[in-house]
Amino acid sequence: xxxxxxxxxxxxxxxxxxxxxxxxxxxxxxxxxxxxxxxxxxxxxxxxxxxxxxxxxxxxxxxxxxxxxxxxxxxxxxxxxxxxxxxxxxxxxxxxxxxxxxxxxxxxxxxxxxxxxxxxxxxxxxxxxxxxxxxxxxxxxxxxxxxxxxxxxxxxxxxxxxxxxxxxxxxxxxxxxxxxxxxxxxxxxxxxxxxxxxxxx
Amino acid sequence: xxxxxxxxxxxxxxxxxxxxxxxxxxxxxxxxxxxxxxxxxxxxxxxxxxxxxxxxxxxxxxxxxxxxxxxxxxxxxxxxxxxxxxxxxxxxxxxxxxxxxxxxxxxxxxxxxxxxxxxxxxxxxxxxxxxxxxxxxxxxxxxxxxxxxxxxxxxxxxxxxxxxxxxxxxxxxxxxxxxxxxxxxxxxxxxxxxxxxxxxx
DNA sequence: GTCTATAGGTTGATAGAC
DNA sequence: GTCTATCAACCTATAGAC
Numbered sequence: 001x002x003x004x005x006x007x008x009x010x011x012x013x014x015x016x017x018x019x020x021x022x023x024x025x026x027x028x029x030x031x032x033x034x035x036x037x038x039x040x041x042x043x044x045x046x047x048x049x050x051x052x053x054x055x056x057x058x059x060x061x062x063x064x065x066x067x068x069x070x071x072x073x074x075x076x077x078x079x080x081x082x083x084x085x086x087x088x089x090x091x092x093x094x095x096x097x098x099x100x101x102x103x104x105x106x107x108x109x110x111x112x113x114x115x116x117x118x119x120x121x122x123x124x125x126x127x128x129x130x131x132x133x134x135x136x137x138x139x140x141x142x143x144x145x146x147x148x149x150x151x152x153x154x155x156x157x158x159x160x161x162x163x164x165x166x167x168x169x170x171x172x173x174x175x176x177x178x179x180x181x182x183x184x185x186x187x188x189x190x191x192x193x194x195x196x197x198x199x200x201x
Numbered sequence: 202x203x204x205x206x207x208x209x210x211x212x213x214x215x216x217x218x219x220x221x222x223x224x225x226x227x228x229x230x231x232x233x234x235x236x237x238x239x240x241x242x243x244x245x246x247x248x249x250x251x252x253x254x255x256x257x258x259x260x261x262x263x264x265x266x267x268x269x270x271x272x273x274x275x276x277x278x279x280x281x282x283x284x285x286x287x288x289x290x291x292x293x294x295x296x297x298x299x300x301x302x303x304x305x306x307x308x309x310x311x312x313x314x315x316x317x318x319x320x321x322x323x324x325x326x327x328x329x330x331x332x333x334x335x336x337x338x339x340x341x342x343x344x345x346x347x348x349x350x351x352x353x354x355x356x357x358x359x360x361x362x363x364x365x366x367x368x369x370x371x372x373x374x375x376x377x378x379x380x381x382x383x384x385x386x387x388x389x390x391x392x393x394x395x396x397x398x399x400x401x402x
Numbered sequence: 403g404t405c406t407a408t409a410g411g412t413t414g415a416t417a418g419a420c
Numbered sequence: 421g422t423c424t425a426t427c428a429a430c431c432t433a434t435a436g437a438c
Contacts, residue, residue, distance in 0.1 A: 026227035040423055045415060111312030113365050146374045150387045154359035161358020164314050173347045186351045193398030194391035241405055
C-alpha cells in the first residue's frame with residue numbers, strides 16, 4: 001500500500017509504477033492501481049486522461065533523470081573518454097538503483113516490444129543513442145558505425161536482461177549475494193572486451 | 202489469416218503463436234486467436250483446456266526443437282570444444298530462424314518476467330543452462346562458476362534483445378541490410394571476447 | 403469435433419452530485 | 421478534487437444441440 005502522506009497524483013504514480021513493473025502494463029487494471037493507491041477510480045481519469053497517458057507519465061518520471069545523469073557523466077568524462085568511462089556513463093545511472101521499485105518498471109519498458117511502449121522508448125532514448133553512438137565511435141575509430149551499433153545493442157540487451165531477471169539471479173548464482181556494484185563491474189568488463197573485439201569467426 | 206489446409210488444432214497454434222508474438226500474451230484474447238485461425242471460439246477450450254495451457258503448448262512446440270538442436274551441437278563439438286563452438290551451439294539454433302514468426306514469440310517468452318512464463322522458461326531451460334554452464338566452465342577454467350553464470354546471463358540478454366528488437370534493427374543501422382548470419386557472427390565475436398575478459402575495472 | 407448461446411465477471415471511461 | 425453509479429464493451433469458460 002502507498003502511504004497517504006503524499007498527494008493523490010503521486011500516489012497513483014507510485015502505485016502504477018509498482019504494479020506495472022510487477023505484472024506488466026496489460027495485466028494491470030486501473031482498478032488494481034486505485035486499490036493499491038487507496039484512491040478513487042475516477043481520480044485516474046481526472047489527473048491523467050487515459051491509461052496510456054498514465055503509462056507515459058510513469059515512465060517519463062524515471063527515465064528522464066536517468067538520461068540526464070547519463071549525459072552529465074558523458075560530459076564529465078571530457079574530450080577523449082576511455083571505453084570504460086563511456087560504458088559506466090551509460091550503464092551506471094540505471095543500474096545504481098539497486099532493489100528499488102524502479103528496476104522492474106525499467107525492465108518492463110525495455111522488454112516490451114509493443115508499439116506504444118516502443119514509441120515512448122524511442123522518444124526518450126533517441127538523443128542518448130545518438131550521443132553515445134558518436135562517443136563510442138570516436139573511442140573506437142577502427143570500427144564501422146554499424147559495428148558500433150551492434151555492440152551498443154548487445155550491451156543494452158545484457159543490461160536489460162540483468163534488470164528484468166534480477167529476481168532470479170540469486171537462484172542462478174547460489175554462492176553469491178547479488179548486488180548492483182558487482183553486476184555493473186562484471187558487465188563493464190564483459191562489454192568492454194566485446195567492444196574491442198575484432199571480427200574473426 | 203491461417204490457411205484452412207491444416208487441422209483446427211494446428212491452426213489455433215499457428216494463430217496463437219503469431220498473435221502472442223505480435224501483441225503479447227495478455228493483450229491477445231482467445232477471440233483474436235479464433236478469428237485469425239478462422240475457427241470457432243469453443244474449439245480452443247476443446248483442444249486445449251485453458252488459455253494458460255495454450256500458451257504452454259505454443260511455447261513448447263518451438264522451444265523443444267531448439268533445445269534439442271543445442272544439445273546435438275554441443276555433443277557434436279566433442280570433448281574439448283572451443284569457446285566459439287559453444288557460443289554457436291547455444292545461439293545458432295535460435296538465431297537461425299531469421300524473419301519467421303518464431304522470432305517475436307521467443308522474444309516475448311524471454312522478455313516476459315511474469316511468474317507463469319518464467320516458470321515455463323525454467324522448465325524448458327533448466328537442462329540447457331546446466332549443460333552449457335559445465336561446458337563453458339571447462340573451456341574457461343580460470344573463472345569461478347559465478348563469473349561463468351554472469352557471462353552466460355549477459356550473452357543470453359544480448360541474444361534476447363536482438364530477437365525482441367529485430368524489427369527496429371534496420372532503423373538503427375541504416376546502411377546495412379539486417380540478416381541473422383551477420384547478427385550471429387557479430388554476437389559470437391562480442392560474447393567470446395566478453396567471456397575471456399578478466400576483471401580489471 | 404464443431405457449433406450457438408450464454409453465463410458470470412472484468413475492463414476503460416464518463417456523467418453528474420457534492 | 422473527490423465521490424458514486426453506471427455504460428458499453430470486452431473477456432474466459434462452459435453447457436448443450438447437432
